[in-house]
Amino acid sequence: MTLTNEFFQQLESLFPKAADSPWYVYAALVFQANDRMELISSTWRYVQSTTSKAEDQIVKARKMREALLKASVLVGFPKGINACTTLRKALLADSPEIESELDKDSSLRQHLSRSEKDARGMDFFSKIYAQHTDRVLQNMSVASGGDLSEFAINAVYGDLMAEESRLNAKETGLLEFLACYATGGSVWAQAKGHMYGSHNLGNGKAEIQGAVKICDTIEETLDIKVNRAPAENWSWLAKAEKW
Template sequence: MSIPTALKTLLKLRGPNPLPNPGLEKLAPIFLTTLKEASAHKAENGWLAVATATFLAANSPSVVGDLYRFASHKMDCNGTAGSGSPTSVSLPSTEPFPLKERTRRAAQMREAGLKSVVFVGVPKVINSLAALTESLEDDVKAALTTIPHRTLLNESLGMEKVAARGHKLFESIYHPHTLKLLAKLGKYHPDFPGHIITYEYGSLLSDPVGWSSRAEAVINRALTSAVGVACLRASGGVGPQLTSHVYGLLKARDFGEELSEGDQWLASADGATWVLGVVDRLVDSLHVPDTLEQNGASQRSE
């Protein structure tokens, strides 16, 4: 069945395409600057998770691919990338990480992308994970697991235990307002609380028992909150939810997980402030070329 021409025309209207990609050469300096800031607090994993979620939520899938191309190469955080400059980055001229580390970083990015479903929806996640997959080298694609470990673990536990796990995570973010919030959601739709607790917080945002031994990369409690904050900040227009998840990030230290030094910093007031600021700068970097081009056109017309 073919789509009529008039309908095809309508489909091309009202911004159907993602944001244009400024290009890795223009993005590399902001990547390097923000990575250097994160490295000072041993929060490189947090930087990669936050940057992935930011570009996904901002609807710039091809930039997610460029983020991997950047992150898969060695940066000394002093303005150079291997033997070349990050501002000239065609990046094959720089030294890539060994296969194991490139695979771990790709796995972390796709895990952050998967958890972003809860905050920005399936369509953006599909497009960004597709772009990420296209950017991966063949050896990394071959090394990444194809087994749905999370699904299998959740199924083996049963939905009752998955829901209990989800309630624990939900409580850790929204306490002392948990019951009040769930009651309010139930007024919006009677299935809403159960769906959120079981299928979003339980099945996806929280990790199954034994997950760390199965997963190639873990987006833990602190990074999950950081991903949520990044998605909501980059999306805009959801102030109350953003505030709730900033509180959730600050409470991550009390969840009972062993956190690295970098993740502990992310869950501090300074770390949360950095996350918000880095998201703003990364989103702004997507619009700078358009602004410059428009200003140049305006000057030429004068």
């Protein structure tokens, strides 16, 4: 399916307007979650066509790549590989000079020590879950012999999510929420936790509802069916109306 510029303009209009609006990372995430990798390429082409300065294009390409990487732990690592590979192929085809710059990048995470990962992971996790932090960690720990909480703090948060140089904490928190919302089904509780977590990281009604509308619009346009039943499992979404 080919999506028009008008469709991407519609998606862009659903998110709060700003010079550095990250709406496109949330659109790309929804395509990634639903295995519509070719539409990640379409998203990049639209972003490039509406971004005049080459240096701004590079910033957005890095931000998009970082979002696909971070989303991989939430929607599936193989999808993360395919999404990042798809973006790189699109850049090579349409923006080789930009991909040449991105190919010079080294890992943002390779020099982190274990203690650094643990410290920044706990800090980021605590900002999301606030007063519920200990309970959430304890629940994960007892469900897994201690490994889920260990993995979450050191790897998911310390290594991956807490890196803020390309996708900041506010943007990352909203990404986590939207990844769970886009998945639907049994992860409604995680979606709920991350909606509140994204609010703790600075997202308000406009950002949360804008991200949801981007997801809903893509699902409707592509006829994607996501299980969000029973409705009472998702009734907490109304809380964002008051933010």
